[in-house]
Amino acid sequence: MRTDRRSLLKVALAAGAAGGTSFPHIWxxxxxxxxxxxxxLKVGVLYSLTGTxxxxxxxxxxxxxxxxxxxxAAGGVNGMKLVPVVEDxxxxxxxxxxxxxxxxxxxxxxSVFGSYTSASRKAVLPxxxxxxxxxxxxxxxxxRECSQNVIYTGAVPNQQQKDFIPWLVRNFGKKFxxxxxxxxxxxxxxxxxxxxxxxxxxxxxxxxxxxxGHSEFGSVIQKFKDTQPNVIxxxxxxxxxxxxxxxxxxxxxxxxxxxxxxxxxxxxxxAAMGGDFAAGHFTxxxxxxxxxxxxxxxxxxxxxxxWGKDKVTHFxxxxxxxxxxxxxxxxxxxxxxxxxxxxIRKAAxxxxxxxxxxxxxxxxxxxxxxLWPKIGQAQANGQxxxxxxxxxxxxxxxxxxxxxxxxxxxxxxxxxx
Ligand code: ACM
Numbered sequence: 332m333r334t335d336r337r338s339l340l341k342v343a344l345a346a347g348a349a350g351g352t353s354f355p356h357i358w359x360x361x362x363x364x365x366x367x368x369x370x371x372l373k374v375g376v377l378y379s380l381t382g383t384x385x386x387x388x389x390x391x392x393x394x395x396x397x398x399x400x401x402x403x404a405a406g407g408v409n410g411m412k413l414v415p416v417v418e419d420x421x422x423x424x425x426x427x428x429x430x431x432x433x434x435x436x437x438x439x440x441x442s443v444f445g446s447y448t449s450a451s452r453k454a455v456l457p458x459x460x461x462x463x464x465x466x467x468x469x470x471x472x473x474x475r476e477c478s479q480n481v482i483y484t485g486a487v488p489n490q491q492q493k494d495f496i497p498w499l500v501r502n503f504g505k506k507f508x509x510x511x512x513x514x515x516x517x518x519x520x521x522x523x524x525x526x527x528x529x530x531x532x533x534x535x536x537x538x539x540x541x542x543x544g545h546s547e548f549g550s551v552i553q554k555f556k557d558t559q560p561n562v563i564x565x566x567x568x569x570x571x572x573x574x575x576x577x578x579x580x581x582x583x584x585x586x587x588x589x590x591x592x593x594x595x596x597x598x599x600x601x602a603a604m605g606g607d608f609a610a611g612h613f614t615x616x617x618x619x620x621x622x623x624x625x626x627x628x629x630x631x632x633x634x635x636x637x638w639g640k641d642k643v644t645h646f647x648x649x650x651x652x653x654x655x656x657x658x659x660x661x662x663x664x665x666x667x668x669x670x671x672x673x674x675i676r677k678a679a680x681x682x683x684x685x686x687x688x689x690x691x692x693x694x695x696x697x698x699x700x701x702l703w704p705k706i707g708q709a710q711a712n713g714q715x716x717x718x719x720x721x722x723x724x725x726x727x728x729x730x731x732x733x734x735x736x737x738x739x740x741x742x743x744x745x746x747x748x
Contacts, residue, residue, distance in 0.1 A: 375434035377445030382422025398655035424454035465672035469650035473519030477738035504561030517566035586611030597645035616646035627687035699727030
């Protein structure tokens with residue numbers, strides 16, 4: 332039986348008068364159609380192209396645009412073309428929030444792919460939660476969050492630190508110096524490191540935070556010399572990574588005796604500093620450019636063809652790329668009149684994709700991603716030699732270091748009693 336719009340409206344009004352909920356539902360569906368207007372879907376691309384974290388965020392912009400272009404070249408999403416709306420939030424959390432508001436409210440982007448620092452994610456979070464947008468965040472981060480308006484595709488501490496810290500203790504010793512940039516991510520990540528070191532009988536001989544964009548590490552390096560740690564655990568980000576490595580080498584320190592172990596030093600920062608400055612240091616991550624899978628060879632080749640032969644891929648640009656494909660798969664499960672941030676979010680849960688690092692999956696429990704942790708040692712050619720890797724993907728556990736906290740369906744942190 333064919334039901335036209337007028338009779339649908341009558342049914343809805345009758346249901347509304349009887350206390351039913353069909354009436355608003357009809358208007359929601361019409362509103363949702365706006366997201367798929369003219370056979371196009373707008374998506375936001377919110378990575379800093381200027382400022383202190385542009386060094387890494389520019390490559391996230393590139394990885395996202397590459398995936399969008401590939402998807403469009405292959406026919407789009409259910410025949411709809413993806414239209415990227417690119418903004419530059421200038422490595423500034425307040426500008427992130429302002430641009431996020433524009434992308435959600437004015438541009439009506441059905442999803443936004445964005446940000447590197449946890450400070451910028453925390454800044455955009457209230458925008459996505461208030462206006463019911465959907466944010467896809469590709470960066471490794473500290474966990475202890477499970478917003479209903481975010482899909483998290485980067486590693487959380489149980490996918491980076493859990494095996495890394497015991498491995499460092501076994502191979503180098505128990506004395507750690509913690510050096511990080513001064514914001515939420517390094518502080519939380521260092522708290523996890525301290526919990527692990529405590530279990531292993533380890534010791535923190537120094538803990539220091541430098542401002543974002545910091546470039547003078549002379550006094551910090553003197554403290555490394557004075558305290559003689561076995562491992563320098565670094566969560567320094569952005570341009571500062573380059574300065575820290577260069578000044579470490581200039582001070583005559585030796586990675587064979589006092590290596591830096593990082594969660595944030597990727598092939599991108601190494602390309603900027605020069606491979607000689609990174610050689611011998613360690614990073615833990617689910618992806619390195621040297622990963623030997625057919626999907627990775629294809630990704631690296633496509634990335635370099637699009638953005639330049641000398642360009643590198645790394646453990647944040649890889650999720651920035653594959654999360655666009657997860658988004659595509661989620662949208663493909665929906666009819667055109669039902670495409671909205673909320674429906675995409677639900678359709679994304681449980682999606683799997685054969686990514687460059689291996690098969691990944693969005694955990695329907697917490698909207699984080701099953702990943703493949705590895706430990707790599709930087710080489711003078713700017714690549715990581717993979718020296719340890721898991722045999723099975725690792726389930727994301729954003730509250731792993733804090734067993735008293737759990738993620739609830741509403742996304743709130745709850746203390747177990
Ligand atoms: C980070 O701030 N999540 C690297």
